[in-house]
Amino acid sequence: MISVGLTGGIGSGKTTVARFFEAIGIPIYFADDRAKALMVEDQELIASIKALLGDQAYTYDGRLNRAYIASQVFNDAKLLEALNALVHPAVGKDFKQWAQAQQSPYVIKEAAILFENGSYTHSDANILVTAPESIRLERVMSRDGASEEAVRARMQHQWPDEQKIPLADYVIENIDLEATRKQVNSLHKQLISLKK
Structure with a gap:
């Protein structure tokens, strides 16, 4: 493929x-949309994000606390890099699984x-x-x-x-x-x- x-x-x-x-x-695999979905669906990724940013990274009902995450990472390049280092491999793995299931040139x-x-x-x-x-x-x-x-x-x-x-x-x-x-x-x- x-x-x-x-x-x-x-x-x-x-x-x-x-x-x-x-x-x-x-x-078409929309990586940014899948990243957002994986951040609330993939239990391993959720645990890693909480370990990095604290439990406040998620709301009580399991949604991403976007305002909190933004306040943490956008003024801290190292923290943003660390978050990306968790999310990008999860997206890469998800993309590979998705691509293998497609029937297309x-x-x-x-x-x-x-x-x-x-x-x-x-x-x-x-x-x-x-x-x-x-x-x-x-x-x-x-x-x-x-x-x-x-x-x-x-x-x-x-x-x-x-x-x-x-x-x-x-x-x-x-x-x-x-x-x-x-x-x-x-x-x-x-x-x-x-x-x-």
Whole structure:
């Protein structure tokens, strides 16, 4: 099974690109969504998170106490790194099990920080979705109702495209939806030809 990583900076439209692949029958693993689910489903991971951050990391009914976790990790890079070191291997294991169950020429793992966390090295190929910063800012401000300053602050937590492009096997520029769909269809043909 060929495993393809898909990523892009905030507002680049990586989820839109993932949906285009999904529409042509390619299974998509949304890593960030699965990470959130595993943090409340995987008992081993829950125990590790409580050991790291304390029982307050979860509410009385077993949900993630997001505000508490954010207050702990976002001003402490080492603690955030330690939390990621617990979550990323659990996601990696979950992805492998999921991928083995798929019947498709390839599968796609969509993740926001694929390059930043090094998981791109586990993929057979990686796709980077890009768009000019001004478009990305506009998309996120309109989608989240966020200020430009807030969006720029979130962008600071991700590598710039210039740092990611050399690591990507394919780059999709997502400005016009129809042009993006054509790029996806063309790339789909290339990826099928990689089939092991």
